[in-house]
Amino acid sequence: MDPLLASCLTSELHRSVCFRKAFMVLLERHCRNHHCRKQCQDIVTKQMNFKVFLQLTDVKFFRLDPDIRWSDRMLPWWTIRLLLEEAFSWLSTLGGAYSSLGENFSHCAIEAGRLSIRQLKLAIRLGDPLLQARCYVYLSLSLMQRGFLKQARNIISHQYKFAVSLGEHSDTRLIAMCHGVWCHLRFHYQRRRQMRETRQCGGKMGRDGHSMHQNGTKSVNPSILGQVVF
Known part of the structure; x- marks a missing residue:
């Protein structure tokens, strides 16, 4: 068997339950043709564990070595x-x-x-x-x-x-x-613009309040409070 095909076969046997069942049916037919029907039926019906040996063939026009070296890199x-x-x-x-x-x-x-x-x-x-x-x-x-x-x-x-x-x-x-x-x-x-305007209004209120305190005035101009952004 081709090495790539053998790799795909073993991978699919591990992955898919349906593929394993189909493979067992194919194996039973193969055993029937080779006069070992009873042994194969026992494996299929009793779901026994068994080993399959695959004989790998040498491929002349395809080599795995370059792919393996590139994968390593x-x-x-x-x-x-x-x-x-x-x-x-x-x-x-x-x-x-x-x-x-x-x-x-x-x-x-x-x-x-x-x-x-x-x-x-x-x-x-x-x-x-x-x-x-x-x-x-x-x-x-x-x-x-x-x-x-x-x-x-x-x-x-x-x-x-x-x-x-x-x-x-x-x-x-x-x-x-x-x-x-x-x-x-x-x-x-x-x-930032609002904070700058608030600081400017606060400084203006401080200057106006300081001048009113020097003049002895206790009232506050309501127009100054209206300029403050809370």
Whole structure:
């Protein structure tokens, strides 16, 4: 029997119950033709364990040695890639957790940025430019949580241009990520603007209150209170 056919046969016998039953029927017919019907019927009816010896033939036009040598060369690379992808998945899970806490805790935003950089290094080793672009988007989210809005804006803009430039091979998830993080960046700009206006109004109230205290006036102008954003 051909070595490849023998490998397929043994694999299918281990995998499929229906194939094993069909193989037993075929084996019974073979034994019937070779005058060993009773022994084969005992094996089939009693479901006895037995061994089948296959005689492998030498194939002149097909050799397994080149495939085995190539498999030996490629298997370590595939193993490394699987390990890198597993590590990338773990870092994505941890990075998402720290990023969600980064809105309220600065140390979590810093840790999320560190995890994004580690993901970026893995993506560079994997040689996947789309994964690298996603890592940059994750890093921009950490930057905007820490107040570096200009740097985050530049990163998102650059990655969005890269995603759109791919044309029909563009990654829709990467484009959607850029849109979502850009909306989050607009929210941070709006919140910074409101905080700046609040501080300006608070400083104006302090100056006006100080001047009223010097003049001995106890009343407060209601128009000043109306300018404060709570």
